Amino acid sequence: MIMKILVPVKRVVDYNVKIKVKNDNTGVDLENTKMSMNPFDEIAVEEAVRLKEKKICDEIIAISIGSAKSEETLRTALAIGADKGILIETEEEVQPLEVAKILKEIIQKNNPDLVLMGKQAIDDDSNQTGQMLAALLGWPQGTFTSKLEINGKKINVTREIDGGLETLGMELPAIVTTDLRLNEPRYASLPNIMKAKQKPIEKTTPGDLNIEIKQRLKTLKVTEPPKKEAGIKVDSVQELISKLHEKEKVI
């Protein structure tokens, strides 16, 4: 079976950036901040491209929901090896359940066999969308995946769980969310970055899909966590032990 894969990708603050909370506590200041593709989504794109290289897949569609700038994130996915992009343009904050509803609409139009997506985005750290999408579609879900084996319509998903690893068997179509150890994403080569500029991106909006964006979770206040006071440097192991033993009484 040759399959079609859909990969949702999110434009988020780069993982190396230390963010600042806005002075009026309404959110996080992202002006002039370096933005990148969510690292877990990059792993998802990489996995899809590897399946295409193995001729298990013949088409990869990347999809992003967000401002017009999310087109950059789609171009990155196209440069890694996706074939076409879909941009669902909106300036509003879209929360996981509505993201899942939008993706469901797109899936029903495009009929992918597999959706590969990041287990969480590193901005809101929700870790929900894949599971919600699987529920809405009535599909199986393989979450936090570190190994994906495909055998025709049957797949085995090895998951990173708290005590170790767990393997589940399921049939396509399915939702698979990626964990860190699934693969190491490649860097897009310059020729591929150039080629990506020619690949098609289809644009639409949540309204076109009849999805109403609701702020089910209202932001009341965003604050910085209390700062910890810098501690002291000790010169020797003996001094450390005496502090921990006699002063702090933690050992």
Added chain:
Amino acid sequence: MGVLVLIEHDNQNVKGSSLNTITAAKQIDKSVHAIVLGENCSKVADKISKCEGVEEVFFVDNNIYKYHIAENIAPLIVELASKYSHILAPASTFGKNIMPRIAALLDVAQISDIVSVESSDTFIRPIYAGNANLKLQSTDSKKIITVRTTNFVATKTDGGNAKITKIDKKEDVGLSKFVKNELNKSDRPELTAAGIIISGGRGMESGKNFNLLEEIADKLKAAVGASRAAVDAGFVPNDYQVGQTGKVVAPELYIAVGISGAIQHLAGMKDSKIIVAINKDEDAPIFQVADYGIVGDLFKILPELSKELDKIKS
């Protein structure tokens, strides 16, 4: 309306995370029920029935729930959901896997990883790897919540006398099936339950060198953790990982060895009571959160630390 708590367990023992989650539930509403799904897990249901503050325990004993397959559990919880205003689970891989599936079937949002209950509809949760705290209000009629267990104390496991109600239910939706698992066996405490944790980073240079940490861990009855860099480098398995994408811990004492202190690692351990950093780079960001730091070669410091611990023990 009350709160329903999904109990995490391994069919034999209750996971500590469930006890913290019950505490969070009690802060939301006086009426707390719990549900135990599994196979041959009556011991777990008995134990939960004795937890302080739990009024009723639902107990579903069937092979199809043994491995907590989300696709099978979610519809059953949805059937029970009409009686509850809130449904809670720990924000472990157990809860994170199942709860969004339940939320979507109920057409409500999920509130992930709460660290504080402000009122029945207002909660605080960390975002951006814990670099910001979001206070939010849920406008949905039903709240599906996962709980960051390190921010809530464990409920007492005695004093309760809840009614146990057995539900005979078997609905294998047939979407996923368990194939196998490889659980790491260790005599050391689990990371999320340990009072002391010693973690290694890329500075450990190899997986073999984690022996140095294990030796100290055994003397301190500590758990061994790792940074994402150490996991990425293949030194240790992923379930050692402490950080934004791994486990969140808050022990009495956290010893970070050869860990530079990337944002994503700090997200997983900065709430520890006392933090000790051992690193050869005096500018490493880990020292900014450490209560005590030693700048130096960990391969000299760790054996010395091990010897000094013997002294205070004797």
